[in-house]
Amino acid sequence: MxxxxxxxxxxxxxxxxLSACSSDNSTNAAPKRANTRAPSAPSKxxxxxxxxxxxxxKPNAAKKLGFLRALTGIDPDIVHGREDKAVDRGLNQCRTIHNFPKDKPKQTKMAEMRFTSPRHPEGFGKLKAAQIVEAVHVNLCPKF
Structure with missing residues (x-):
């Protein structure tokens, strides 16, 4: 699946x-008009x-703030002033949660490797990594 x-x-x-490529290489072809319409929202x-x-x-502002507060509550150094990076790491962790839904040790191990900082280059330990997984799950991907 x-x-x-x-x-x-x-x-x-x-x-x-492929649809963006043109197969007309002739020099006599009329110039194509630029698409001036705004790009449409992604399809369902x-x-x-x-x-x-x-x-x-991507989380809306309220969900992003809730996630960042949850991480800061675990350890302020997890975010360490890099909010967008923390959210990106969280979204990547969602993929791990999705791909290994019943393997909490794997989810925790990946969070420990994924969430690092200059003062914690090896991660924050298993206990905090498990708390990070829970914060990710609750705030960014509760349907997984």
Whole structure:
């Protein structure tokens, strides 16, 4: 199932890339007009495929703030002034939670490796990593 979702996502990306290419190499062709319309929102199919592959949506401001507060409550050095990086790491951790839903030790190990700081280059230990996994799950990807 996961491989099917990844294949579908890859196919969508390739189709978009190929449709952007032009097969008309003649010099007599009329210049094409630039697309001045704003890009449309991602389709529901793409959003569903991403969710199936374990890629959550970027959090809104309230969810982001809740997540950052949860991390700071565990240890202020987890965020260490790099809010966007902490959120990106959290979204990556969501993929781990999605891919290994019943393997808490694997989720914790990945969080310990993923969440580091200059003062904690080897991570924050198993206890705090488990708390990070819970903060990620509750705030960024509760459906996983």
């Amino acid at each position: 996961k491989r099917t979702a990844a294949t579908a996502l890859t196919a969508l990306v390739l189709a978009a890339a 199919a793409i959003a569903d495929t991403e969710a199936t592959a374990g890629i959550p949506h």
